[in-house]
Amino acid sequence: MASSSKKTNKEGKEKKRRSVIDFLYVKLLREPSTNFIIVLVAFVFIVWMVIPLFSVLSGAVYFNGQWSGAPIANVFGNPTFFNFPGDNQTQFFSKDKEDLGGPSAAVTVDNNIAFIAERGDGIEILDVSQPNETTEIRQYFEEVSTFEELVIKDDLLYAAAGTSGLVIFNISDVRESFAPMCHMYGIANTSVFIAVEDNLAILDIDGKGFAIIDVTDPTNPTILSNVTVATDVFDVYIDNDMVYVIGFTTGVVIYDISDPENPSQVAHYTDDPGIGTLQTQDIEIVGDLAYITLGNNGLGIFNITDPQNMTLVEYYDETVVGKLYDVQIVNNYGYFISLDYTSNELGVTIFDISNSSDLVSINSYYTAIFKTADFFIDTTRNLIFLSQLKGGTHILDTSQILIDLPLIAEYEDTQEITVITLSGKDHGVVLNTIILGVMTTIFSVILGTALAFILARYEFPGKKLVSVLALAPLIIPPFISGMGFRLMLGPNGFLNNFLLIPVFGTKLIFSGLFAIIFVQVSHFYALVYLNAFSSFLNIDPSMEESAENLGAGKLRLFSSVTLPLAMPGIGAGAILVLILAMEDVGTPIIFAAMGDNGAKKFLPYYVFENYSKAGSATITPEVCVLGGILLIIALIGFFAIRKYVSLRTYSMVSKGRAGQYRMNKAKWKLFYIYPFLIILFAFSLLVHIGVILMSFLQELGGRKPSDLAFTSENYKAIFVSSKYNIPPYIINTLVYSVLATVLIIIIGSIAAYVVARKDFKGKKILDALVTLPIAIPGIVLAIGYYRTFDWSGIASRNPSWFNKMMANITAGLKLDPFIGIAVTLLIMSYTVRKIPFTVRSAYAGLQQVDEVLEEASFNLGASRMKTFTRITVPLISLNVFAGSLVSFLYCLSEVSTTIFLIFASKAGTITWYMAWNPLKFQIFCAIGVLLMLLQITSLFITNVILGSRAEAITGI
16 A cells, blocks of 8 residues: 555656646747746846846945945045046147157167167158268158167167067168067056167066066067066166166166076165265176266266176266266277266267276267267267257267267258147046047937938939948947047048148147047947938828928928927937947047057046956946946936837827828039038048058058058958967957857847737836847946856855855856856857847837738647747848847947956957057958958848838837
């Protein structure tokens, strides 16, 4: 009996288990219920979007178990974020005088060719074979580099290039080509000195140390070690296996670099009994003697036979030799940049040093206003080349140095020009960002609405071409446009170098707020146009005809009837522009990398620079406040527009359009239509032209059209160059985008079907959930993901069993942004942010499919799943494809979430690589052109499939 009872219970449990499985199979696979789909879709968006966004808002007032309003007060009270009066050091408009050509900061000569470092103006290359007839061979310029010092070794030129670190050039034939073999970015914020010996280069790190670099392979130098000095570093000198480091407060520090990967300090001298404090400026070593200039304290000569016991041989104070700075020793002569003790004139002084105990002044050349910065001694031709901070390059004849030191030639390509700067007053990063969004939106609405009205209401020759050009701005991401803008309209762009400077002696600089608004408007106005154009076409003609019958004129008709009826579409485009403009981090990054410091004064860049770049797992409450401000602005705009759009039902007499489009011949209106279109497209397409041109340029910074040299190597570098190693980033980008697009198609199609076909409580909420991501700034979502999925940080602060379990789960699923590589998190962000394009496109398709077809399928006995897969999906497949194609392409060019969620190079995407590796901008532009081609293909396919409903994918 007991055995029978157990058997019966077992059979009952098995039957129950099978009935549950059958139920789930029927409900979930064969006939999935509406409720389950709703719950599934809602769950995805709540976990992937709502909770992270809520964590951002809550993090502003609740942090580490404590409630506090202090973070909000800190942000609103900090002028870094909110500076309502504005920084008086900044202004929207300024007009100044400037010397064009740049200071001559350093000079070196090889084979009768002089290389002049002109700091931010690049490197000037001169033919000095005939000093009296010095001519320019070429001018090399980089937006991002500041060239401070140059060293030639064999056929290579090594440059200390400011933020660009080390740049190496092949100078075997500079008349034919002069381009960098490599850049070593990221070494320092600024590098101003360099020394090269054998296969090692010693490069300045922010005046606080130096990097030891192996330059055996000049195309791929590698850092062997970094040395930090607590005080200051002015220069270094390499002698055998010793590096002598000098600085005003440092004195002399000696390092043994026989093992360059592990340099060791040998000695440190800060003072000497015979001199006092060693305020060193420069050092030159000849044999066992070190000649150390001491600035205002003259010159010290030391014996360095034993570096650990450096001893003073002779000291000459400033009353004897003057104030000495740079030094070079050639044969028995010492050449010094000096400041005359009595006249305070800066120049070069020469001493006979054959007897170190009795220096004899030979000659000198002083320039009261030119400020000598560097010099080069050409012993073969008896010449001294002086680089002057003001005055170009001076050439002195030393053939009769004991008698005279005449100036035989001077070369200066500087000219005084008028510089007009349009930038923007700094009101703090938050207010700057809001101003940027508002101004971009206003100008985009004006241009987009005007263009939409013209195309929707008038027939004129060339209209088809105009309709194609109207969408051209959408084929390229704004941050790529920024590089084209700098080439065409930048401080050293074509407009200035080829027209304004040579013809008018004027330089026009767009920077900061003004420049970014320009780039964004040239791109985003097309979003307003797309939505406004559809709204104008869908206006019931009878409404306008009734107004005309009642005596309304053209202007009153437009302002009272046409514009109000089109406002839902215009408003949808406007709020989209506002959000995209404020969350744009790519454009400020590109502008900042190209030398525009004003571009750093915006919220997305501030977070990028101070938090993401630090790779810190600590997101402070202040960061949550900043993210919350952006989020609240976005949400208010999104729901306000949705509410306004919902009112359009009451705007029409009929459900759809009654009658034909109100299309008129333009006639005399062409006199203002054509000028408007010409100016608009010249404005918007200029940056596209700049991107294409830059992608083929061999070098940047040409002063005249003849300086331009074109090449296809930039495109080859994308796929075949081991130097840049770009293919892995392309593969990562494609993999992430494809996986995200698959999820988008599945979730987006189901969500669109439920919203379009089912009536249920909360339908409007679900519709808002699946559409809301288009309005969420990527930077805010990234901050939310930091807080939501950083369980490793939570567990370290509160090591409960639950927190430890969640830390293990999120790390294993690659969801924790600070443990390993959060690939899953990145794909989630792509899916959430780009799904609205597919949802709206699929929804538009479902609106065109009559429900009668689905009902007929039901009547013939087909299940819901079979009807959905066999009837509905095929009918809307083209719409889903068009929407998913747009989603896919936007995933490819996604910037904000990518750079905030990925910290490891091996997991980076193309946009991540571009943000973190400011290499040749020509290569970036080549990548941009490829993205443009993909976008063109996408737009073409989308318009063919969706036709006049193409605006559905960008609508709110």
